[in-house]
Amino acid sequence: MKPGLVWGVLVLAVCGLGACGSREEVARVGDTPVLLADVALQQQAGGTPEAALEAVVDRTLLAEAARRDGLLKDPALTARLEAARREVLAHAYVESVGAKASTEEALRQRYAAQKDSLARREVHVAHIVVYVQPQATEAERVAAQARINRVYARLVGGEDFAVVARETSEDAATGSQGGDLGVLREGQVDPRFFAAVAELKPGVPSAPFTTPFGLHVAKALEAPRTVVPSFEEVRGVLAAQARNDAVQERTEQLRKDITVKRYPERLSTGKASGRTEGESR
Template sequence: MKRGLVWGALVLAGCGSVACGSRDEVARVGDTSVSRAEVVLQQQGGGTLETALDAVVDRTLLAEAARREGLLKEPLLAARVEAARREVLAHAYVEALGVKASTEEALRQRYTSQKEALTQREVHVAHIVVYVQPQATERERVEAQARINKVYARVVGGEDFAVVAQEASEDPATGSRGGDLGVVREGQVDPRFFAAVAELKPGAPSAPFATAFGLHVARALEAPRTVVPSFEEVRGVLAAQARHEAVEARMKELRQDITVKRHPERLSAETTSVRSEGESR
């Protein structure tokens, strides 16, 4: 939802801000108070505080006129105002829960407790790829398979893998390096690719295999090893987990603490009524 619409809806919904009658009030438009915070928020789009104040006053004039002329009596507009208020408050509350749940100390404790689960395998690998587009015809797929089979025959026939990669790989970035893809980690590449290379002995080529990107022949340059990602590497994942769990836990508490009464039988009738009123104007 756009910031202007949210702000305008909140003005329509009440006093305009928490500044009603307070020293934070920087303008009053009819019955609506304008706070310094609203002006600072408007200024985030650029300009000076003075121009931001002018802009807020102009929008408040329109909102005040809308209220005086009874626009809030229109069900759809009233619903939009309440939806804006609800979304602003809900978003702010979720953000606050997330901040509280993802402190440095909390994330480091989570990292320590999840170290075993975070363990991943990685392997230094080289590959030769023949690309196959998702929309490729059957003939194009057959031709691609023939090319990768030829590559495989050259490699198992004793030709240097790096030379074949430079000559035949359709990935110019790795092909120029003899196919060297660097270290790939489990969960960060196509699962089919990792499954194929993780079982290779160093120096041994794989048989041709397919991924979403095309057909490959790969070679492990080193033996696979198991690693634990550093805290910084997984910090974002840990923070997302913490925020999600905090919101889910709080939602469970709220469903128990706050009474909710639903009237689903009224939905179709109310929807029809609102639509009819909107169509009649």
């Protein structure tokens, strides 16, 4: 028998025995109904519907036992339950607000409005690097500086950049390619590195410069240019911005619409007070 058919028979059997208050109820543990939605959630972890049902029943048995033993009278436990409920609801609401704000149409409108500000410089560049570890001693730093100075001297003396890169660069991945890093876009690499290479004239090696990774000599293989990323390239960024903006705006509106009363004096004393402080509307 197919799993889906087995599941359908199971649901009908349970309901046929009078255990179901509705077609959504697939089991009852004490006074607690187990719904199809409960099983579907459990089944996201994998397994058959039948196995998921048994897993939910087992956990519900334990929860029912906790209720009967009076554990719900424990303020710490009830606080944890309320915190879980609060977080699930808040998360669901944030997702709902964010989804409405990040529709295809809304994102394309945001892209059109921000298109000019999205422009970024990019440059096709090659480099030679001598790595310097953050914990390097002064002697190690002096030795690294001497190595990059010798590299620069060879380049100024007219040697081919790609050849020198293959022989001296400590970046094995790019060194074997003549130091070619490909096209780098502003914001994708260390700001100090990009600032050093973005103003280079094609074919002219830079003087040695420092980044958090070490000492570099670089060469622009093409003239730097300014480009505007396509909508698809920045879609994810635009969606995140739209969702964040919408949630912040909605939160501010909720602060105005829903009365909030704070009792800061109770935080330290734990005692109730008839005094109301920090009330906002």
